[in-house]
Amino acid sequence: MKPFTKHTGLVAPLDRVNVDTDQMVPKQFLKFLTREGYGRILFYDWRYLPGEKPNPDFVLNLPRYKGASVLLGRANFGCGSSREHAPWAILDYGFRAILAPSYADIFYNNCFKNGLLPVTLTHEQIDELFKRTEASQGYSVTVDLEQQVVTDDKGLRYSFTIDPFRRECLLQGLDDIGLTLVHEDDIAAYEKKRLRVPLMSQPLDVKYHH
């Protein structure tokens, strides 16, 4: 996983509450076998008109937000489906961090597995960031995970909290599975202790195929 330490980039504002993962990656794109290449289809139905022509009204298509790498969102960002295609698409599009007042649990978790930093700020702070983003073209922020702070060059400085373990994993780009496999002895001991549980019988009258 790509580590995240500090990132400075253009902010794109997505001024909608409860943005669900169906909007990030519509279902017709859930049939691929890879984790790559989803950036093109991020927010597909909002972003494109028929024939995949860019919708000039969608915020990410505005020239001033071209090349944005920090996504500014509203509450309950990433609700709905567990599809990890959503953070894959956000990352592949070029975003490295999200700023929002709250996130849905599964999406939040999925971000950390992919080196995408979801920063939680207060509603007031997010409101202020929307104001600043809209007020000045080229508005950029720096998201510093080490210092746990979001700053701009006009004196804004918002510190944020994050679980220390998640922070460490992201800073170092640690492989989750590798971390767990270190505890192989504990897993084996648990399996031995619970030999009869989970209960499962030889199935009666079940057909896997025809």
Place this chain on the structure above:
Amino acid sequence: MAAKTLYEKIWDAHLVREEPGKPSLIYIDRHLVHEGTSPQAFSGLKVAGRKVRRPELTFAVMDHSVSTKNRAIPLADPDAVAQFDALARNCQEAGINLFDMHSRNQGIVHVIGPELGITLPGTTIVCGDSHTSTHGALGALAFGIGTSEVEHVLATQCLSQFKSKTLKIDVQGKRPRGVTAKDIILAIIGKIGIGGGNGHVAEYTGEAVRGLSMEGRMTMCNMSIEGGARAGMIAPDETTFAYVEGKPFAPRGKDFQEAVEYWKSLATDPGAKYDTTVTLQAAEIAPMVTWGTNPGMVTQVTGRVPDPGSFSDPVDRKAAENALAYMGLKPGTAMEDITLDRVFIGSCTNSRIEDLRAAARVVSGKHVAKSLKQALVVPGSRVVKAEAEKEGLDKIFRDAGFEWRDAGCSMCIGMNDDVLLSGERSASTSNRNFEGRQGKGSRTHLVSPVMAAAAAIEGHFVDIREWSGVDGNE
């Protein structure tokens, strides 16, 4: 010993390792897999040279993109074919049992788990699918995970997790006639909001919940995620034990008796504390219909489409404006005046035998409205389909003008060819009315099976409490 909740008991029983300041390692008893969210997990394993640790605790099924028409005809969608092939190959290589699209036990993953006895009380169950919360109806801890976590569970049979907060949702009193489990959960989501359960595991309690069948309980737990709660649970009781007994993978004989004794100990202890408690009176709940683009945008069938101006928070007001523009609805429109293009009875929320029986009672001897383009019944599994056909429900639906299909996710997510066209409006027994969910430009109204059935007959929503054949026991 401190009094514990159902969630805490199952959590504690599955702790492999805990360390202060770190997520705990919990053991996963059952890992369910479908074609949509697993291919990248299997390839990740391969790249890292890792193996599936417990293939016998992993069960795979084809459900999301399967055709609900004739499966003897090869699929025209090359991407879906590639995904099915990948699942078959991955399962074969790892020794995982796969219910493929031709198995007579095939169905939606959240329908077949409980139906086969793979889902049991007191177990931990995960799947790369947010509606895994369904299985909590049996008193299991079950939740959806991302593909990276699917890979993690394949490799380790464990999951690295922070403990959730607990949310008690108490539905007091008896359920009124014509009010179903679907209406109760929609009323709950309307009350707490679609992010209201974030960070929590929900436990549903109270007389109205206790009085539900297993099918009804599954409908409620299924939509926990639509209220933000990753898992929803109901303490196992006699209804649960009666449901589980005799299921193909369930313990039998003395093992079953021993299991029941253990399962009885799982109920939340008197005096156990929840982080949050929400209370509803069942008597105040009416048949519900969503008007917007998330399940929290919901009102009673006798209600009206709200005026965005009535929302005090500007962010909510804007969301309501967007929703009404997308849905093509005017503020103040009576819900009963909304006319429909298609009706879908199916999905992991409402496609079980009891759902189909209830809908069939409503449509029996009647016919779908001429104004309707399509009315679709998609059983949740082939076992449900076979049972329904044995009871003659397929004939009732067909005679009433419904299409009777094979099992799968179908029009809930539209990954196969069961979709709404842009601008079309559906009454759907599924779980998400998000923009584009049932097809680009689709307009979805979430309802119960009896409401969907009645709406199909009338061509618009109706107060089904006034209908005969609705006995309040669905």
